[in-house]
Amino acid sequence: MTTTLRLPAPAKLNRLLHITGRRADGYHELQTLFQFLDHGDTLSLSPRDDGELRLTPALPGVAAADNLILRAARLLREESGCTRGADIHLQKRLPMGGGLGGGSSDAATTLLGLNELWGLGLSRERLAALGLRLGADVPVFVHGHAAWAEGIGERLTPVELDTPWFVVIHPGVSVATPAVFNAPGLTRHTPPITMARALREGPACWHNDCEATVRELYPPVAEALDWLARFAPTRLTGTGACLFAWLTNEADADSILRRLGRHDWQGFKARGCNRSPLHAVLEERATSAS
Numbered sequence: 109m110t111t112t113l114r115l116p117a118p119a120k121l122n123r124l125l126h127i128t129g130r131r132a133d134g135y136h137e138l139q140t141l142f143q144f145l146d147h148g149d150t151l152s153l154s155p156r157d158d159g160e161l162r163l164t165p166a167l168p169g170v171a172a173a174d175n176l177i178l179r180a181a182r183l184l185r186e187e188s189g190c191t192r193g194a195d196i197h198l199q200k201r202l203p204m205g206g207g208l209g210g211g212s213s214d215a216a217t218t219l220l221g222l223n224e225l226w227g228l229g230l231s232r233e234r235l236a237a238l239g240l241r242l243g244a245d246v247p248v249f250v251h252g253h254a255a256w257a258e259g260i261g262e263r264l265t266p267v268e269l270d271t272p273w274f275v276v277i278h279p280g281v282s283v284a285t286p287a288v289f290n291a292p293g294l295t296r297h298t299p300p301i302t303m304a305r306a307l308r309e310g311p312a313c314w315h316n317d318c319e320a321t322v323r324e325l326y327p328p329v330a331e332a333l334d335w336l337a338r339f340a341p342t343r344l345t346g347t348g349a350c351l352f353a354w355l356t357n358e359a360d361a362d363s364i365l366r367r368l369g370r371h372d373w374q375g376f377k378a379r380g381c382n383r384s385p386l387h388a389v390l391e392e393r394a395t396s397a398s
């Protein structure tokens with residue numbers, strides 16, 4: 109019987125994103141608070157004995173060789189010496205270039221899922237280090253806990269945040285992360301704050317340093333930010349294009365979504381989670397197997 113692992117690849121939000129410097133290699137030093145959503149992509153993974161790695165369906169505009177799922181699978185094989193293959197099916201829900209970390213989350217789910225399916229036994233630390241070679245956002249998805257992050261986003265301290273309802277809007281444009289980080293006008297020198305202060309003061313001291321640049325480069329994002337802020341406090345996630353507002357109850361989220369009514373904007377509601385839905389599924393599996 110073939111084992112198929114069906115695993116979530118949740119979205120993340122950057123509840124704040126402060127840029128505090130730029131390294132010699134061009135990457136930016138940041139401070140951010142990552143939190144997961146109970147909404148995301150789903151991957152189904154089954155082993156193949158002929159060594160082939162197959163992914164369906166193809167993602168529009170992404171060559172198979174560049175797909176982070178296949179890159180993660182190949183990296184894991186190179187590092188472990190494993191020669192097995194896999195069939196991977198991706199149910200994509202997260203918009204690409206949305207700031208929700210969809211590609212990074214798919215990569216992390218692939219690393220954890222194939223580690224289990226192929227019986228490799230690599231530690232979370234080792235998988236996170238491999239993930240960092242694929243993207244700055246991959247390690248938090250591998251570790252699976254809401255986190256205060258520094259460095260380029262890889263130095264993680266687990267935190268417990270409030271878990272409100274969120275309304276997330278995608279304003280119909282795709283933002284290229286490098287275009288934002290390379291913009292001359294980007295704020296790059298926000299004074300660092302301590303994690304203790306960020307947690308003590310809460311959203312009053314949380315902002316996203318990419319917002320001004322993204323507003324300028326992508327006017328539909330600016331329009332959506334202004335619209336959503338009429339109802340509740342609103343921020344950009346990552347480098348956009350998605351933005352989110354937080355609400356104390358689900359009914360308020362529903363009420364905002366009913367007013368959305370624009371065909372070029374897509375919106376959804378989701379609950380914030382401090383533990384990744386991926387890790388919840390993997391731990392449930394481990395418990396029921398023991």
Ligand SMILES: C[C@](O)(CO)[C@H](O)COP(=O)(O)OP(=O)(O)OC[C@H]1O[C@@H](n2ccc(N)nc2=O)[C@H](O)[C@@H]1O
Binds near residue numbers: 125136245285347
């Ligand atoms: C903005 C965030 O989403 C916040 O969580 C991430 O820092 C971006 O993470 P990511 O999409 O995994 O980004 P990567 O694929 O590693 O980098 C894409 C490009 O963004 C820029 N980049 C990214 C992360 C970072 N800390 N500094 C950067 O300058 C670099 O030009 C890099 O070539």
Ligand SMILES: Nc1ncnc2c1ncn2[C@@H]1O[C@H](COP(=O)(O)OP(=O)(O)OP(=O)(O)O)[C@@H](O)[C@H]1O
Binds near residue numbers: 203207208210348
């Ligand atoms: N499996 C994948 N899913 C999504 N994008 C992928 C995948 N593989 C490669 N990519 C490429 O990575 C780019 C960034 O995708 P992603 O969905 O992670 O963006 P994002 O949400 O803006 O990420 P971040 O918040 O980490 O900046 C896409 O535009 C696409 O070209």
